Amino acid sequence: MDKQITFGVLTVSDSCYKGIKQDLAGPALCQEIDNKFPTSKVLFQEIVPDEQKQIEHTLLSWCLQELNVIITTGGTGCSPRDVTPEATKAILEKEVPGIAQVMLSNSLAITPKAMLSRSACGIRNKTLIINLPGSTKGARECFSFISSSIPHAVALINDDVISVTTEHILIQGECSEPSKVSTNAPINRDRRSPYPLKEVDEALEIILQECSPTAEIEQIRIENALHRVLAEDIYSKDPLPPFRASIKDGYAVRAKAGSGIRIVRASVAAGDQPNSLPLNYDEAVRISTGAPLPDGADAVVQVEDTELAAVTPDGNEELKINLLVEPVLGQDIREVGTDIPVNSKVLSKKDVLSASHIGVLATVGYTKVKVFRQNSIGILSTGNELRSHHDTLGPGQIRDSNKLTLINLLRQYNYNASDCGVAKDEPTSLKNALCKALSANDIVITTGGVSMGEFDLIKKVLVSDFGALIHFGRVNMKPGKPTTFATLHFRNKRKLVFGLPGNPVSACVTSLLFVIPCLKFLERRNKYKFPVVQSFLTTEPPKSDGRPSYLRAEVKFSNGSFSATTTGNQMSSRINSLVGANGLVLVPGNYKQYSQYETFHTILIGDLID
Numbered sequence: 320m321d322k323q324i325t326f327g328v329l330t331v332s333d334s335c336y337k338g339i340k341q342d343l344a345g346p347a348l349c350q351e352i353d354n355k356f357p358t359s360k361v362l363f364q365e366i367v368p369d370e371q372k373q374i375e376h377t378l379l380s381w382c383l384q385e386l387n388v389i390i391t392t393g394g395t396g397c398s399p400r401d402v403t404p405e406a407t408k409a410i411l412e413k414e415v416p417g418i419a420q421v422m423l424s425n426s427l428a429i430t431p432k433a434m435l436s437r438s439a440c441g442i443r444n445k446t447l448i449i450n451l452p453g454s455t456k457g458a459r460e461c462f463s464f465i466s467s468s469i470p471h472a473v474a475l476i477n478d479d480v481i482s483v484t485t486e487h488i489l490i491q492g493e494c495s496e497p498s499k500v501s502t503n504a505p506i507n508r509d510r511r512s513p514y515p516l517k518e519v520d521e522a523l524e525i526i527l528q529e530c531s532p533t534a535e536i537e538q539i540r541i542e543n544a545l546h547r548v549l550a551e552d553i554y555s556k557d558p559l560p561p562f563r564a565s566i567k568d569g570y571a572v573r574a575k576a577g578s579g580i581r582i583v584r585a586s587v588a589a590g591d592q593p594n595s596l597p598l599n600y601d602e603a604v605r606i607s608t609g610a611p612l613p614d615g616a617d618a619v620v621q622v623e624d625t626e627l628a629a630v631t632p633d634g635n636e637e638l639k640i641n642l643l644v645e646p647v648l649g650q651d652i653r654e655v656g657t658d659i660p661v662n663s664k665v666l667s668k669k670d671v672l673s674a675s676h677i678g679v680l681a682t683v684g685y686t687k688v689k690v691f692r693q694n695s696i697g698i699l700s701t702g703n704e705l706r707s708h709h710d711t712l713g714p715g716q717i718r719d720s721n722k723l724t725l726i727n728l729l730r731q732y733n734y735n736a737s738d739c740g741v742a743k744d745e746p747t748s749l750k751n752a753l754c755k756a757l758s759a760n761d762i763v764i765t766t767g768g769v770s771m772g773e774f775d776l777i778k779k780v781l782v783s784d785f786g787a788l789i790h791f792g793r794v795n796m797k798p799g800k801p802t803t804f805a806t807l808h809f810r811n812k813r814k815l816v817f818g819l820p821g822n823p824v825s826a827c828v829t830s831l832l833f834v835i836p837c838l839k840f841l842e843r844r845n846k847y848k849f850p851v852v853q854s855f856l857t858t859e860p861p862k863s864d865g866r867p868s869y870l871r872a873e874v875k876f877s878n879g880s881f882s883a884t885t886t887g888n889q890m891s892s893r894i895n896s897l898v899g900a901n902g903l904v905l906v907p908g909n910y911k912q913y914s915q916y917e918t919f920h921t922i923l924i925g926d927l928i929d
């Protein structure tokens with residue numbers, strides 16, 4: 320169950336630092352991390368020389384960034400320059416010697432040289448630090464011995480009760496009871512779906528009725544707050560500017576004295592203390608944009624409107640300048656609080672935080688901000704035919720594309736989802752996988768196994784093993800007909816389950832039409848639906864079987880109207896029909912005759928192409 324884990328990879332090596340040798344171990348570890356934890360991120364990667372202070376400094380600064388895990392490679396041996404364990408121990412608050420022991424005992428089975436490794440492992444603040452050897456092979460091997468314990472360690476360090484409980488449940492095998500569902504013998508199978516067809520709008524309405532927008536609030540660092548929904552009004556703690564500031568590079572003067580000669584008394588740059596000696600009428604202070612005005616100054620004359628009138632005897636400094644224009648009172652001065660008055664409301668609850676919102680927060684002195692909590696989401700693929708994208712395929716097998724597509728689709732809309740693995744088309748496998756997914760998540764999204772096949776068992780397992788209420792099991796749409804939505808209670812918590820069709824396009828389109836609006840609604844976003852425009856179709860749409868179709872298309876805006884060109888063959892299995900699509904064109908089920916002058920409802924799912 321992958322929560323997003325953040326990593327730093329630090330290569331410690333004199334020769335790599337000097338560029339004499341290429342760093343292979345660092346990139347290899349990044350690759351291993353990526354393979355083992357696909358939803359995680361390597362946020363920092365650096366090379367430092369074998370210098371204890373420099374290693375300590377980098378470790379400390381990464382710990383301050385609240386990284387979950389720092390992996391070092393190199394400097395763990397017995398040569399005089401090997402000091403990584405010393406640097407690590409110097410900054411650790413708690414040692415976790417078991418990690419090094421596991422690496423050592425496994426490595427000894429490969430080479431006796433492992434006995435010379437002196438790795439240190441432990442915790443500082445919320446960061447787990449692990450020393451690995453410097454050789455690429457050794458680093459890779461050691462990482463493979465310990466990597467499966469990293470998520471649990473991170474959860475424990477962060478006091479993440481849900482993950483820890485889930486891990487314990489998995490260890491105790493609480494999820495391994497057999498399912499109550501038995502695969503239907505074909506002679507007893509349903510030959511008609513018992514689920515009535517719902518229209519798309521009706522289905523979305525049902526989902527939203529089952530959703531209570533979150534009341535839970537969390538406080539996060541503003542660095543991580545992009546796209547989150549603000550849960551508080553924000554008032555400025557300080558005015559901006561906090562002092563009278565110059566808008567131009569020029570000279571601060573007293574306006575009343577008019578144009579003409581001024582003695583240049585001093586110079587004040589941005590960041591300087593305001594000069595409290597009041598300015599005389601015959602004086603000017605050379606000033607930079609953003610610098611504080613000296614007392615008494617009531618205008619700034621830009622340098623372009625002045626000329627040099629006299630220099631100091633050594634010939635190095637301005638002595639006098641000539642103002643070529645009449646200064647106007649208040650000219651080129653930002654008074655205190657011009658941009659933001661103190662104690663004024665600058666942002667409102669329910670604002671969705673953009674880059675500029677975060678800029679405002681930083682300006683007015685916020686380091687953390689209250690936002691509405693996002694639901695935890697787990698994605699589970701189902702199907703005996705599925706293999707990882709890392710694997711080579713055997714007969715009858717395909718690669719699981721849905722899981723990665725959906726994790727990344729949600730990420731595009733700023734929702735993090737975790738990988739809940741792949742279940743077999745078999746009741747107990749489905750039950751166990753759902754049990755684990757539900758233990759760790761508020762919302763579970765499955766793909767596959769929801770249609771009419773002998774081995775399409777999701778709905779049955781949800782009902783029989785989890786007491787789920789299926790709110791709908793079919794929707795009148797193409798792609799996406801067997802889309803299923805259920806709610807259930809699991810360990811006293813209400814959960815939402817989306818059972819999406821297995822066909823890759825169907826899974827994506829139904830995520831866009833149902834899951835994303837639901838997530839936005841839950842997060843209290845006011846705008847939770849995609850914008851809709853009317854567009855002309857540049858070519859005839861493919862024939863439908865009577866269901867309304869959602870064609871993937873490239874939508875352009877030119878000469879005052881939208882036009883949409885479909886992305887080739889629109890089969891539900893053809894994932895590449897989504898590549899380059901920024902719109903879904905809705906063609907009604909009863910559509911008969913193509914006309915280039917007819918417009919269609921078009922849902923904009925991406926940026927307009929120009």
Ligand SMILES: Nc1nc2c(c(=O)[nH]1)N[C@H]1C(S)=C(S)[C@@H](COP(=O)(O)OP(=O)(O)OC[C@H]3O[C@@H](n4cnc5c(N)ncnc54)[C@H](O)[C@@H]3O)O[C@H]1N2
Nearest residue numbers: 700702719720721767768769770771775800820821822825
């Ligand atoms: N008798 C009927 N058969 C089908 C109907 C129907 O109404 N009556 N509906 C069709 C429609 S429409 C769809 S859509 C599919 C949906 O099927 P399921 O949700 O049951 O999905 P599966 O059967 O498990 O798989 C369908 C298809 O997708 C491939 N797949 C599944 N998971 C993945 C994955 N993670 N990555 C990539 N590809 C995946 C799978 O191999 C199948 O080819 O049912 C029709 N049948």
Ligand code: MOO
Nearest residue numbers: 798799800825891
């Ligand atoms: O509705 Mo299915 O999703 O056409 O292929």
Ligand SMILES: [Mg+2]
Nearest residue numbers: 768770772775
């Ligand atoms: Mg099926």
